[in-house]
Amino acid sequence: KNQVEQSPQSLIILEGKNCTLQCNYTVSPFSNLRWYKQDTGRGPVSLTIMTFSENTKSNGRYTATLDADTKQSSLHITASQLSDSASYICVVTLDKVTGGTSYGKLTFGQGTILTVHP
Amino acid sequence: EAQVTQNPRYLITVTGKKLTVTCSQNMNHEYMSWYRQDPGLGLRQIYYSMNVEVTDKGDVPEGYKVSRKEKRNFPLILESPSPNQTSLYFCASTWTGGETEAFFGQGTRLTVV
Numbered sequence: 128k129n130q131v132e133q134s135p136q137s138l139i140i141l142e143g144k145n146c147t148l149q150c151n152y153t154v155s156p157f158s159n160l161r162w163y164k165q166d167t168g169r170g171p172v173s174l175t176i177m178t179f180s181e182n183t184k185s186n187g188r189y190t191a192t193l194d195a196d197t198k199q200s201s202l203h204i205t206a207s208q209l210s211d212s213a214s215y216i217c218v219v220t221l222d223k224v225t226g227g228t229s230y231g232k233l234t235f236g237q238g239t240i241l242t243v244h245p
Numbered sequence: 246e247a248q249v250t251q252n253p254r255y256l257i258t259v260t261g262k263k264l265t266v267t268c269s270q271n272m273n274h275e276y277m278s279w280y281r282q283d284p285g286l287g288l289r290q291i292y293y294s295m296n297v298e299v300t301d302k303g304d305v306p307e308g309y310k311v312s313r314k315e316k317r318n319f320p321l322i323l324e325s326p327s328p329n330q331t332s333l334y335f336c337a338s339t340w341t342g343g344e345t346e347a348f349f350g351q352g353t354r355l356t357v358v
Binding site: 158159161168169170171172173176178216218220232233235236237238 | 249285286287288289290293333335337339344345346347349350351352354
C-alpha cells in the first residue's frame with residue numbers, strides 16, 4: 128500500500144533555532160515529492176519539489192533532501208522565525224507514465240506541526 | 246494570478262439539508278479533486294476528476310457527490326449531510342505535467358448540527 132509517514136508529529140522550538148522534519152514513503156512508482164506548508168485554517172502551499180534525480184534543494188531558509196534508495200526525505204529549516212509555525216506536509220506523486228490511471232493522485236503524510244516560540 | 250476559489254469559507258447547516266460547496270480554478274488544469282481534513286487524519290481524498298465529465302471516487306467518497314460539467318468548476322455536493330461530515334474541506338487543482346503540483350483553495354469549514 129502506498130504510504131507516506133512523517134515524524135515527528137509535532138515539534139516545538141525557540142525562534143532562531145534550526146530543525147529537521149522527516150518523511151518516509153513507500154509510494155511506487157515514484158515521480159516526485161513535495162513539501163507543503165499549511166498555515167492554520169488555510170490551504171497547503173508548496174515549498175519545494177524533489178524529483179528522482181535530485182538529492183538536495185534549497186528555497187531560502189528551507190532545504191529539502193531526498194534519498195530515493197532508502198525512500199526518505201527531510202526538510203531542514205534554518206534560523207526559524209515565528210512565521211514558520213505551521214503544519215508541514217510531505218506529498219508524494221505517482222509516476223505519470225507507469226502509474227496508470229492513478230497519475231495525478233497525491234499521497235499525503237499526516238504532517239508535522241511546528242510551533243516556534245519567541 | 247493562479248487561483249483556486251472555494252465558497253463558502255464557513256458553513257453551518259442542519260442534518261439532511263442539501264448543500265453545495267463550489268470550486269473554481271483559472272489555470273486550465275484537467276485534474277481537480279476534493280479533500281477533507283480532520284485532526285490526526287491528515288488530508289483524505291473524497292473525489293477527483295481527470296477531465297470534463299470524468300470523475301471517480303477517492304478514499305472517502307461516501308455521502309458526497311461531484312460533477313464536472315466545465316473544466317474550471319468542480320462542485321462538491323452533500324445530498325443529506327450528517328454530523329460526521331463536519332470537517333475542513335479543500336478543493337485542489339493539480340498540474341500533472343513533469344513536476345506535479347497541487348494548488349489548494351482557501352478551505353471550507355463545514356459544521357453539520
